[in-house]
Amino acid sequence: MSYLGVGVSPGTVPVYHSTNLKALDRRVRIVELVLRCVILGLGLLAAVLVATDTQVKEIFSIQKKAKFTDMEALVFLVIANALVAGYSSIQALRCVLSMVRGSVLFSKPLAWVIFSGDQVMAYMTVAAVAAAAQSAAIAKLGQPELQWIKICNIYGKFCNQVGEGIASALVVSISMVVLSCISAFSLFRLYGGTNKTKSAGW
Amino acid sequence: MSYLGVGVSPGTVPVYHSTNLKALDRRVRIVELVLRCVILGLGLLAAVLVATDTQVKEIFSIQKKAKFTDMEALVFLVIANALVAGYSSIQALRCVLSMVRGSVLFSKPLAWVIFSGDQVMAYMTVAAVAAAAQSAAIAKLGQPELQWIKICNIYGKFCNQVGEGIASALVVSISMVVLSCISAFSLFRLYGGTNKTKSAGW
Numbered sequence: 319m320s321y322l323g324v325g326v327s328p329g330t331v332p333v334y335h336s337t338n339l340k341a342l343d344r345r346v347r348i349v350e351l352v353l354r355c356v357i358l359g360l361g362l363l364a365a366v367l368v369a370t371d372t373q374v375k376e377i378f379s380i381q382k383k384a385k386f387t388d389m390e391a392l393v394f395l396v397i398a399n400a401l402v403a404g405y406s407s408i409q410a411l412r413c414v415l416s417m418v419r420g421s422v423l424f425s426k427p428l429a430w431v432i433f434s435g436d437q438v439m440a441y442m443t444v445a446a447v448a449a450a451a452q453s454a455a456i457a458k459l460g461q462p463e464l465q466w467i468k469i470c471n472i473y474g475k476f477c478n479q480v481g482e483g484i485a486s487a488l489v490v491s492i493s494m495v496v497l498s499c500i501s502a503f504s505l506f507r508l509y510g511g512t513n514k515t516k517s518a519g520w
Numbered sequence: 521m522s523y524l525g526v527g528v529s530p531g532t533v534p535v536y537h538s539t540n541l542k543a544l545d546r547r548v549r550i551v552e553l554v555l556r557c558v559i560l561g562l563g564l565l566a567a568v569l570v571a572t573d574t575q576v577k578e579i580f581s582i583q584k585k586a587k588f589t590d591m592e593a594l595v596f597l598v599i600a601n602a603l604v605a606g607y608s609s610i611q612a613l614r615c616v617l618s619m620v621r622g623s624v625l626f627s628k629p630l631a632w633v634i635f636s637g638d639q640v641m642a643y644m645t646v647a648a649v650a651a652a653a654q655s656a657a658i659a660k661l662g663q664p665e666l667q668w669i670k671i672c673n674i675y676g677k678f679c680n681q682v683g684e685g686i687a688s689a690l691v692v693s694i695s696m697v698v699l700s701c702i703s704a705f706s707l708f709r710l711y712g713g714t715n716k717t718k719s720a721g722w
Contacts (some may be wrong), residue, residue, distance in 0.1 A: 388665040391654050441646050441697060448647035449654035452593050456658070457666070463590040466658070466668040495643060502704035503711065510712015 347417055350500055353493045354410040360486045360493075361403030367483035369396045373476035384473040391446075391453040392480065398446035399487055402439050402494065409435070429505040433498075440498040443491035450484050549619055552702055555695045556612040562688045562695075563605030569685035571598045575678035586675040593648075593655040594682065600648035601689055604641050604696065611637075631707040635700075642700040645693035652686050 372385045386392040409432070457477060460468035470477035574587045588594040611634070659679060662670035672679035 384665075389663065390657060437697075437701070441643075444643050445646055445650035448650040452651035452654045453658075455592060456655075456668070461591065463586075464659070464669075464671050467666075469666050495639075499639070499704070502701070503708045506705045506708035507712040509705065510709040 344417070346500060346504075347413060350497065351410060351413040351417070353497050353500075354406045354413060357490050357493050357497070358403050358406040358410060361399040361406065361490045364483045364486035364490060365396045365399040365403065367479055367486065368392050368399075371476055371479040371483070373473045375472055377472070384469070384476040386480070389450075389453050389457075391449040395446045395450040395483065395487055398442050399490060402443055402490060405435060405439055426505075426508055429501070429508060433501045433505040436494065436498040436501040440491070440494040443487065443494050447484065447487050447491045450480075450487065454480060454484055546619070548702060548706075549615060552699065553612060553615040553619070555699050555702075556608045556615060559692050559695050559699070560605050560608040560612060563601040563608065563692045566685045566688035566692060567598045567601040567605065569681055569688060570594050570601075573678055573681040573685070575675045577674055579674070586671070586678045588682070591652075591655050591659075593651040597648045597652040597685065597689055600644050601692060604645055604692060607637060607641055628707075628710055631703070631710060635703045635707040638696065638700040638703040642693070642696040645689065645696050649686065649689050649693045652682075652689065656682060656686055 368386050372383060374381055374383045376382075386396060454477070456466055457480075458468065458470045460466055570588050574585060576583055576585045578584075588598060656679070658668055659682075660670065660672045662668055
């Protein structure tokens with residue numbers, strides 16, 4: 319029985335002998351790989367869409383240029399999505415390697431690293447989308463009580479492209495949330511003790 | 521061995537006989553109870569601080585009143601913190617009951633309910649803090665490129681109280697993140713199979 323590592327060294331892991339269990343493990347790995355590839359692709363797309371977005375308008379014969387650095391929330395969105403894309407490329411490579419090896423063994427230290435990384439990335443991407451969505455809402459609708467004007471009336475094309483970037487980043491953050499649940503499962507099942515079982519109610 | 525519930529009914533759970541393991545379980549429960557009480561108290565404080573915050577200023581002989589409903593992000597913050605405080609009061613009660621009973625038994629359906637609830641609350645509170653912090657940053661620093669003025673120069677007392685509310689909500693969201701890890705541990709250890717162990721590298 320291993321519970322909180324009591325009596326078991328940190329590198330000690332369970333071995334599953336049943337073919338059914340191996341097949342289930344393989345299915346979990348495939349879902350993980352697909353999600354990591356989705357995050358890699360859409361994270362890059364979100365970062366590029368927002369970072370390359372500019373629009374020039376002439377207002378009272380003065381040229382004004384809208385760019386993503388005008389809003390801190392968009393800078394945060396670009397950095398967060400570039401980071402999560404880079405992180406996912408490394409994790410996807412690890413997934414492929416472990417699938418090629420066909421191994422269902424899992425070490426606790428590696429499981430902790432993946433769990434921690436996924437947690438940080440999940441909360442970071444959710445925070446980035448929330449902050450960017452809030453800025454986008456002000457840009458689209460304005461905040462009349464505070465004299466914050468709608469800028470999407472002026473920079474329509476700029477706002478649309480930012481909207482596409484935020485939509486892409488939203489899919490990235492949802493995928494990261496699902497992945498963080500998968501990595502929590504992969505880690506904490508290593509701490510289970512099931513030699514004896516007993517039925518219990520709620 | 522139980523992995524993804526194979527061969528074990530959903531209500532079947534492990535029993536830990538060792539006194540050491542029971543003591544560890546008790547310690548985890550105490551941390552959980554403390555965190556749920558912190559969230560209950562600070563979640564209520566954040567909601568009350570922001571929801572009761574108003575300031576009236578006379579600008580060019582016109583009376584202007586700042587209130588939290590002027591910013592959607594603050595409305596979201598109040599709702600999210602009120603919800604998480606209510607949720608935590610129920611969960612704290614459950615913690616106390618299970619500690620009084622002294623039971624370390626845990627059912628899978630209940631573990632899934634707690635895990636799902638904690639995940640939703642953790643991501644919701646993080647998103648609420650991120651959106652409110654973004655609005656507060658614009659209010660404090662302005663966004664000159666977009667002609668969004670600093671309103672904290674006008675409504676200083678209002679901004680300070682909102683700041684205290686956001687700080688309180690930040691502690692709530694960090695506590696919820698830690699709690700969501702604890703409930704993930706409580707759930708997924710039930711899926712562990714540790715009859716045979718073997719050392720593995722990274």
